[in-house]
Amino acid sequence: MDVFILALGWLGIFAPTALGAIGSIIGCARAGQAACGAMLDVDGGYGRFVGLSALPSSQMIYGIVVMFSLNREVTVTSAPALFAIGVLAGLALMFSAIYQGACCASAINSSKSKPEIFGLSAAPAAIVEGFAVFAFVFALVLSGGIPS
Amino acid sequence: MIGGRSYYTLIASLPALPTRFDVDRCPITWPRLEDRLRLLEPEDHAMLSQLIDFLAWDRQPLERTDAEMIARYDTLMKKITHPVIRGLVDDWINLRTIVSALRRRRLGEGSPPGIGCWTDTIRRWWSQPQFGLQTRFPWIEELDRLMASNSTRQAERLILSVHWSKWSREASEHHFSFEAVLLYVARWSLVHRWTSQNAVAGRERFENTLSKVLENHVQLAN
Numbered sequence: 001m002d003v004f005i006l007a008l009g010w011l012g013i014f015a016p017t018a019l020g021a022i023g024s025i026i027g028c029a030r031a032g033q034a035a036c037g038a039m040l041d042v043d044g045g046y047g048r049f050v051g052l053s054a055l056p057s058s059q060m061i062y063g064i065v066v067m068f069s070l071n072r073e074v075t076v077t078s079a080p081a082l083f084a085i086g087v088l089a090g091l092a093l094m095f096s097a098i099y100q101g102a103c104c105a106s107a108i109n110s111s112k113s114k115p116e117i118f119g120l121s122a123a124p125a126a127i128v129e130g131f132a133v134f135a136f137v138f139a140l141v142l143s144g145g146i147p148s
Numbered sequence: 149m150i151g152g153r154s155y156y157t158l159i160a161s162l163p164a165l166p167t168r169f170d171v172d173r174c175p176i177t178w179p180r181l182e183d184r185l186r187l188l189e190p191e192d193h194a195m196l197s198q199l200i201d202f203l204a205w206d207r208q209p210l211e212r213t214d215a216e217m218i219a220r221y222d223t224l225m226k227k228i229t230h231p232v233i234r235g236l237v238d239d240w241i242n243l244r245t246i247v248s249a250l251r252r253r254r255l256g257e258g259s260p261p262g263i264g265c266w267t268d269t270i271r272r273w274w275s276q277p278q279f280g281l282q283t284r285f286p287w288i289e290e291l292d293r294l295m296a297s298n299s300t301r302q303a304e305r306l307i308l309s310v311h312w313s314k315w316s317r318e319a320s321e322h323h324f325s326f327e328a329v330l331l332y333v334a335r336w337s338l339v340h341r342w343t344s345q346n347a348v349a350g351r352e353r354f355e356n357t358l359s360k361v362l363e364n365h366v367q368l369a370n
Contacts, residue, residue: 030154030156030324031156033156033157033160034156034157034159034160034324035160036157036160036161037156037157037158037159037160037161037162038160038161040157040160040161040184041160041161041162041163102323102324105156105160105323105324106323108160109159109160109324110164112160112164113163113164114164
């Protein structure tokens with residue numbers, strides 16, 4: 001039983017990085033595909049489409065930082081907390097990256113024919129980013145109080 | 149959003165359709181649209197072809213009989229399995245059946261041999277002004293009035309606007325999916341139909357003007 005609990009602890013440490021990476025992969029791929037499509041339809045402003053499509057990569061970075069904050073000696077006492085904080089923070093980061101990718105794709109699709117709405121169309125993606133930041137910050141705060 | 153096949157590149161590569169179908173210019177030509185649609189997966193492309201086949205079916209030569217048209221329609225419908233395509237086809241056929249019924253009654257003919265789910269209702273309520281369908285389709289009264297006054301262009305505009313409103317509403321629920329592609333093509337076909345009519349009208353006007361000018365020229369020469 002102890003081994004299983006310890007395994008969960010290790011899972012919790014790496015979960016933010018792995019889940020954040022999965023989310024960033026999907027989010028950036030979707031937004032990137034939309035950016036490529038938009039380039040076929042317009043004659044300029046390609047840079048900002050590619051720039052916007054990279055927005056969901058931040059979740060990966062947050063995941064790495066949370067992983068380092070959780071990285072410590074895994075004991076039967078600390079493992080449950082590591083698992084809970086790591087997995088839940090990872091899931092939050094993963095879903096925020098996936099849906100932020102969808103927001104970025106929509107922003108690219110809308111702003112290609114109406115460049116004047118580019119900033120405003122990126123606002124939903126920024127709001128989604130805000131939720132990822134909340135999950136990230138409070139994971140860091142809670143990681144400081146994990147019993148050793 | 150997470151499951152299902154997505155077409156981010158394809159949808160983003162298509163120019164935005166106008167907010168209304170009755171514009172002067174189609175945002176993308178058929179050859180170019182056809183070229184972009186090659187980005188679809190082969191199975192989805194085959195399914196889209198069913199919609200395109202239907203749109204081709206809809207433009208029948210005048211000499212074709214009702215029985216031939218119905219037979220071709222039945223053959224086509226057996227192949228169509230996608231619910232969104234069936235919905236689009238049903239919308240189109242139901243409206244055509246209603247138009248046909250209004251026209252036949254005006255000409256003093258019997259109820260149409262029609263196809264679609266409203267044929268029986270139309271037969272049953274043949275003596276009613278709007279076949280008892282006015283609650284379901286509130287635009288029938290206006291369509292009947294426009295057809296009575298021979299305002300064919302306004303009637304065509306009304307018919308296309310009925311489809312445009314419904315399909316635009318549906319399109320707002322689909323983003324970057326195969327359904328979004330289907331609804332784009334369906335709505336594009338409405339814009340294309342309207343702008344093609346403009347081209348025909350423009351050519352007619354041009355030919356009339358040209359023949360008048362030539363007539364004047366001949367009179368002056370004599």
